Amino acid sequence: xxxxxxxxxxxxxxxxxxxxxxxxxxxxxxxxxxxxxxxxxxxxxxxxxxxxxxxxxxxxxxxxxxxxxxxxxxxxxxxxxxxxxxxxxxxxxxxxxxxxxxxxxxxxxxxxxxxx
Amino acid sequence: xxxxxxxxxxxxxxxxxxxxxxxxxxxxxxxxxxxxxxxxxxxxxxxxxxxxxxxxxxxxxxxxxxxxxxxxxxxxxxxxxxxxxxxxxxxxxxxxxxxxxxxxxxxxxxxxxxxxx
Numbered sequence: 001x002x003x004x005x006x007x008x009x010x011x012x013x014x015x016x017x018x019x020x021x022x023x024x025x026x027x028x029x030x031x032x033x034x035x036x037x038x039x040x041x042x043x044x045x046x047x048x049x050x051x052x053x054x055x056x057x058x059x060x061x062x063x064x065x066x067x068x069x070x071x072x073x074x075x076x077x078x079x080x081x082x083x084x085x086x087x088x089x090x091x092x093x094x095x096x097x098x099x100x101x102x103x104x105x106x107x108x109x110x111x112x113x114x115x116x
Numbered sequence: 117x118x119x120x121x122x123x124x125x126x127x128x129x130x131x132x133x134x135x136x137x138x139x140x141x142x143x144x145x146x147x148x149x150x151x152x153x154x155x156x157x158x159x160x161x162x163x164x165x166x167x168x169x170x171x172x173x174x175x176x177x178x179x180x181x182x183x184x185x186x187x188x189x190x191x192x193x194x195x196x197x198x199x200x201x202x203x204x205x206x207x208x209x210x211x212x213x214x215x216x217x218x219x220x221x222x223x224x225x226x227x228x229x230x231x232x233x
Binding site for chain 1: 120149151156157158159160161164172175207209222223224225226227229
């Protein structure tokens with residue numbers, strides 16, 4: 001069984017300040033972890049993914065995330081927020097045990113607001 | 117190379133009607149996944165298909181919902197006798213043969229927003 005916990009449902013930051021979106025996971029097997037972003041009425045865009053290579057993963061638009069096995073965390077960060085970062089962010093875990101049959105388990109999402 | 121194409125983008129149905137949602141995977145992708153997003157929630161897995169095969173339908177409601185991925189043409193998610201609780205965004209994702217997406221990452225379509233009135 002696998003699950004994702006995104007404790008914060010809403011995060012608000014000022015433009016130009018750092019962003020921290022928290023994610024904790026549980027998985028019976030070595031997980032793959034993803035962050036997806038969803039802009040209003042749009043589809044999901046993959047920001048970055050962790051698949052057992054480097055624990056610090058760099059993604060698009062200046063985002064990065066660090067896999068910490070001891071803390072079962074995969075927090076998303078960005079040094080400086082832009083107005084265009086305002087969106088919904090989903091942390092996602094995939095159980096790799098099933099190979100091609102792996103499903104994605106989504107967190108409930110975090111709404112990021114960016115103040116001018 | 118077009119991405120995952122879903123249509124229609126918006127679909128309005130009256131209670132009791134049927135809804136058909138279509139998904140064309142990316143070129144070269146042979147695995148299709150359907151997810152449902154209810155308001156204020158993350159996406160929930162519904163069904164995983166390969167061509168002419170349902171691999172995992174553990175997330176599908178037991179009644180009224182069915183999915184197929186024929187040899188030719190798009191994958192279809194079919195909801196019979198829709199009720200208001202079916203109102204949601206339905207997303208399709210695809211991945212290449214043999215990866216399952218766990219190392220590659222799934223490519224999602226823009227979704228179909230179903231409204232039942």
